[in-house]
Amino acid sequence: MEDIEDLLVGGGAAGFRLPITAAVGMKKKTNNSLLLQPHNSSKVPGTQTIFLKTFGCSHNQSDSEYMAGQLSSFGYAISDDAEGADLWLINTCTVKSPSQSAMDTLISKCKSAKKPLVVAGCVPQGSKDLKELEGVSIVGVQQIDRVVEVVEETLKGHEVRLLNRKTLPALDLPKVRKNKFVEILPINVGCLGACTYCKTKHARGHLGSYTVDSLVGRVKSVVDDGVKEIWLSSEDTGAYGRDIGVNLPILLNAIVAALPTNGSTMLRIGMTNPPYILEHLKEIAHILCHPCVYSFLHVPVQSGSDAILTAMNREYTVGEFRKVVDTLTELVPGMQIATDIICGFPGETDEDFAETVNLIKEYKFSQVHISQFYPRPGTPAARMKKVASNVVKKRSRELTSVFESFTPYNGMEGKIERIWITDIATDQIHLVGHTKGYVQVLVVGPDSLLGSSAMVKITSVGRWSVFGDVIEILTESSDTAIPSDDKDTINKERSSPCGNQEDACVCSPAKPEPCACESDACGSNCCNIAANDPAQNGPTNPSLLLRRKPSPAMVETEGNSNQKLAAGNVHWGLLDTALIGGIFISFLTIVALFLYVGS
Structure with missing residues (x-):
């Protein structure tokens, strides 16, 4: 037909x-x-x-x-x-x-x-x-x-x-969100790459970008709808706008300017390949430091060997990937980077694979999406000489074992973090929040906390997530009362002067999307490892299977702009401390007067 x-x-x-x-x-x-x-x-x-x-x-x-x-x-x-x-x-x-x-x-x-x-x-x-x-x-x-x-x-x-069309679908079509607090916003379709293993380019085609004005208009609309996280989605975010005479920093600055100034709605930047972000590293770093932007980015490397990257036609070197990671880590406090690896690409030798393992060991990424090579019909890689399947599986298991040996969240225990709560964990007990660095935090609390921002104290850390106790719920008024630049003066334990550590990725409702092609070109069901991912269709996050019973002391106080949760774990403000101190001093004064009169 x-x-x-x-x-x-x-x-x-x-x-x-x-x-x-x-x-x-x-x-x-x-x-x-x-x-x-x-x-x-x-x-x-x-x-x-x-x-x-x-x-x-x-x-x-x-x-x-x-x-x-x-x-x-x-x-x-x-x-x-x-x-x-x-x-x-x-x-x-x-x-x-x-x-x-x-x-x-x-x-x-x-x-x-x-x-x-x-x-x-x-x-x-x-x-x-x-x-x-x-x-x-x-x-x-x-x-x-x-x-x-x-x-x-x-x-x-x-x-x-x-199947055929020359214009992009409108952004203001009716939409039923899987998560009412998360808007997935496509900023462009297609890409400029020609990776030899990628089938997605056959489907999504060449780059086609939405205009800045249309995207900013959509952002304003969804914020008015009560959305608390906006995920920019694309086959390659970094290539945005090259077909219409703009670039990613121009778009990001325009979107950030449209977000609420109280930090109630956060922006997560989608997957970007190294070639295009290299041109705007400092500008991107500046935007990632903004209090309304998660300090998180998904940058696929796919291999630690330049020879394999050339065979993949990835258009960058391992050295250029290192430059992206090193620059963002240096300029953005609390920066978290996720990456992708394909094991067993045609022609990959033991030496090539060893370079990949060494790269992952060196950076100890908190999120690595590991995939075995799958030849896709019609792609150049499908015609290349394949690595034996038993070797591919062995390499995948070895790299997975290396990755799982990392403890990326050690050191967070006891710290105070601001999180944004947007989902319910698969155990139906914990709520899922993310720090500014997009670290997944599991807390116990009523469903009414969904869509809110809160201060939490990290009580324990796991391999895939951390656990925390809510000590204060931030309302719109309290959000604006604490400028992001001054947060460290309120609590010295906070880890990021950029507005507190950190969705995205695709691994909670925001997981960095892993895949053999590009992160945003596939889904969690094409990855072996997807850390911090409670809400995707892929493998279940091991940390979300933990069952912690709600504390009987957990209560919700309504009608109070600074709600206090969990008896015995109260957060005292400056005014509270001053009042208690005044009462204590008055008491001592009265006792002294009685002793004087009696003598």
């Missing part, structure tokens, strides 16, 4: 939709094995239930949230119940074989259940002729604003394929 490019006839008004059959003369499928009869035709159109499943990176997650928003606005119900749904919508990831295999299994189940099916995302966009996609409706990565049309026609028994 040919791609359908235009469903609007005669330039209809925005939001006006013609049935696809009327617009382009569509026909029902004639292949009896794939024929879809109108499903639940007795139902009023727009009242059916849609099962939505998302694979891959934060960009894919944002696309799914936009599709869910549009479907919901037309009356469709979005559900996690596949069996009870009237139609399945699968948003796919093409970065690695496991993700695509999971997609294939889900498509097979859907066909067996004779459910109408729509497949979206990078797999159909990059490989529309796959056998698994025969008889399936398709929505391309830049056609998500037309998902309602595709769903409607698929429910009627039609096969629809929308």
